[in-house]
Amino acid sequence: MSLRVLSIADLPVAKMERVIVHWTGGPYNASALDREHYHFLVEGDGDVVKGDHSVKSNEVVVPGRGYAAHTLGCNTKSIGISACCMLGAQEGTASRPLRAGSNPMKQTQWEKLALVAADLCEHYDIPVTRETVLGHGEVQKNLGITQRQKWDPMALPWDPNFQKPANYSAVGDMFRARVRAALKPAPTVEIPAEARVLLKNEFFPAVLEDGSSWGAIKAMAAKFGWRLIKITQKTASVQIGSETHEMDFINEDGTGYVQLVDLAKALDLQISWDPISRTIKLD
Ligand SMILES: [Zn+2]
Structure with missing residues (x-):
């Protein structure tokens, strides 16, 4: 099966275990610092940008050698992908609505992220589970690795039903469902x-x-x-x-x-x- 959005040249041989999905908390374009932190980024217009570090650099995290540092205590064998968005966003609570800031995540970005994840899962033979394809905001709950109040990318600015912490797991499941759907071979139409x-x-x-x-x-x-x-x-x-x-x-x-x-x-x-x-x- 051919890749959807990534190029084979950007996927070196490596043994990787999971894909962690983020947003940058910045504007719609990838900054130099964004490229330092993530392997792949999806900009506001849907363009996929390659980060500075190869996927391979996170296979074994060696002190003194650069790697994509995207998730606290969980970078080894983790591929980090991120939507460029959510500058100035504030998390919703039970009593306060989500404030998506000046660059709210677009549905098209989120959907493109799922295609990026599908390419990575296929190429690195990563199963789509809550432990292996997950949002940064799910890492603490699903993997038991403490994070600093992370909630990216678990709120969907375009859908008022999915903007509060109570629904973050549902958002993660929806994302995984999209990845699975992208991995399914396209149905072939038979001509009678x-x-x-x-x-x-x-x-x-x-x-x-x-x-x-x-x-x-x-x-x-x-x-x-x-x-x-x-x-x-x-x-x-x-x-x-x-x-x-x-x-x-x-x-x-x-x-x-x-x-x-x-x-x-x-x-x-x-x-x-x-x-x-x-x-x-x-x-
Ligand atoms: Zn993150």
Whole structure:
């Protein structure tokens, strides 16, 4: 799977255990000091900026050698990523609302952070758990490492339901859910197998799907003077002569198909398959 936002060149081989997510408490642009503290930063416009220290520098924290110092007592094997925002912010309490300051964290930044985290989790084989992908404001609670009153990035300025300490864990879980969703492979859309149906010397479009064969009902009805009485999500009522027949029905890209087994039964015909011409014959 290819990376979403990070470049492979910025991800050296290292054994890392967790991703800790922050905000800088500054303006929307990454300062020189911000780049010193974090491995990757997401600026206000969504740009991802690389910090001064490589991920590898935090694998083993050696005295006298630089590393990204982002979390008190928890930098070893921890990758630090941060949104550039929340200058002058004040934490909400039970009685006082959050004050997000002059550069409130944007939803787009938070979402981009989740993509950065997903790339890191995938590349360094880090599972997405409360102990391994977490906000700085969750470190004390989830890892038992005392912090200095940290609450980044656990409040969401755009959502009044997620701005107080009582909801910080929920915010962390929402972030992890986003990371997991980003890690899921994109669903591949299958194109139904094409075929055709031969009925009374006339060919009509058909598809093979879900173990059944289906014929384009409108084209057949128009040709043979049948009436479509009623079409629902899954069934079609087709009037043939004086009788009305219920048939299984699917809609593929705006074209309605009925199950040919049902149609053959209504017409009292046999159904057979010619693999060379990919033709379903009703005769
Ligand atoms: Zn922090």
